Amino acid sequence: TTPRKFSIVCIPGDGIGVDITEAAVQVLGTLSDTFGTFTFQFTTLDWSSKNYRQRGYYAPEGGIEGLKKYDAIYFGAVGWPDVPDHISLWQMILPIRTTLNQYANVRPTRILPGTVSPLSACAADPSALDWVIVRENSEGEYSGHGGTTPSSAHAAHTVATEVSIFTRVGIARIVRFAFETALRRPRRTLTMVTKSNAQRHGMVLWDTVFYEVAREYDGRVAYDKMLVDAMTVRMVTRPQSLDTIVATNLHADILSDLAAALSGSIGIAPSSNLDPSRTYPSMFEPIHGSAPDIAGQGIANPIGAFWSAAEMVRWLAGARDGEGLGVESMVDAADCLMQAIANVTEQGVKTRDLGGKSGTKEVTDAVCAEIGKVY
Numbered sequence: 001t002t003p004r005k006f007s008i009v010c011i012p013g014d015g016i017g018v019d020i021t022e023a024a025v026q027v028l029g030t031l032s033d034t035f036g037t038f039t040f041q042f043t044t045l046d047w048s049s050k051n052y053r054q055r056g057y058y059a060p061e062g063g064i065e066g067l068k069k070y071d072a073i074y075f076g077a078v079g080w081p082d083v084p085d086h087i088s089l090w091q092m093i094l095p096i097r098t099t100l101n102q103y104a105n106v107r108p109t110r111i112l113p114g115t116v117s118p119l120s121a122c123a124a125d126p127s128a129l130d131w132v133i134v135r136e137n138s139e140g141e142y143s144g145h146g147g148t149t150p151s152s153a154h155a156a157h158t159v160a161t162e163v164s165i166f167t168r169v170g171i172a173r174i175v176r177f178a179f180e181t182a183l184r185r186p187r188r189t190l191t192m193v194t195k196s197n198a199q200r201h202g203m204v205l206w207d208t209v210f211y212e213v214a215r216e217y218d219g220r221v222a223y224d225k226m227l228v229d230a231m232t233v234r235m236v237t238r239p240q241s242l243d244t245i246v247a248t249n250l251h252a253d254i255l256s257d258l259a260a261a262l263s264g265s266i267g268i269a270p271s272s273n274l275d276p277s278r279t280y281p282s283m284f285e286p287i288h289g290s291a292p293d294i295a296g297q298g299i300a301n302p303i304g305a306f307w308s309a310a311e312m313v314r315w316l317a318g319a320r321d322g323e324g325l326g327v328e329s330m331v332d333a334a335d336c337l338m339q340a341i342a343n344v345t346e347q348g349v350k351t352r353d354l355g356g357k358s359g360t361k362e363v364t365d366a367v368c369a370e371i372g373k374v375y
């Protein structure tokens, strides 16, 4: 049979985003060559901060709409010190997520073999930390409603508003997605996070809709509720009590950076921006940024990029072509890549952020070699 072909658009962006995207493309190529049942055709777009300074835009006119024709988007990181971060975020990442209806942002966290968590609770049993954070990705605190009056932030009497938007539709769909995620995990436990004591409108709506949806899962998923401040304490002191977590755009953004740090390094953490309806392509990216402090040195940890690539392969495995045929071996391919990553960290081939001495290229080559052995 001819291999199933997937067209992937890569947006490396800035800084280490470029290094780790190149590394991910190499690993994905090795994976498809090894399995032979699927292939990737890569297209690369130069939507970077450097080009923003030269041309005045990240994505050209119609560029984000143009992403709809690909099967998936692989994203590095965007942002550079000479462009204000709200410009790179609002001209690139946020419009992609909203235009392509990627309302679910999924962020798994585990402690990889051969790596050390700063949590003493995980020293004896690293499996105590095994979470999936489901982040609402389309509204909430990042909906962009607000304004500055007068338009300069520098006037003595400047007033600025930042309005959070919570909708019944937006809350219900992310909560349902989180319950479905929890249902497929061994512990079948979901923790919902808000701050509904202090924020008494949007967050109370969130709680209300959560419990409505939760009734559909009674007896199948155990669930509980946390306030976000108390949640930070629980993540540190009782990691084993958590499994799947659902939270608003802002809260989950912060909690997932904490989760990544607790697992050993932000350099290993992946994320998927999913359109669960599969109408539009989903986007896969490590959660870290462009890391200007280590950019261009060949020392960026590519594991978060590889794990994101594995999530992409797993998501594409759920795709169905015109004849209704799936690509089941791609689930095996995703598992194979994750095993290869784990073997390489266990062997001690690690970048500096994980306490090792290897560079990006060494880790990448080691993972590619390991794919062949695991297969």
Ligand code: NAI
Pocket: 016, 076, 077, 078, 079, 080, 081, 085, 093, 266, 267, 268, 285, 287, 288, 289, 290, 291, 292, 293, 294, 299, 300, 301, 302, 304, 351, 353
């Ligand atoms: P960052 O994630 O780029 O870096 C934070 C720290 O973690 C730095 O010390 C960095 O060296 C280290 N680090 C990050 N990734 C690493 C890796 N793969 N290997 C080894 N060390 C790693 O966050 P920061 O410094 O707050 O932001 C830098 C730029 O990236 C900003 O312009 C920011 O807006 C942007 N950013 C973009 C994101 C995206 O494209 N989705 C996400 C987060 C930040």
Ligand code: MG
Pocket: 253, 254, 257, 287
């Ligand atoms: Mg973040």
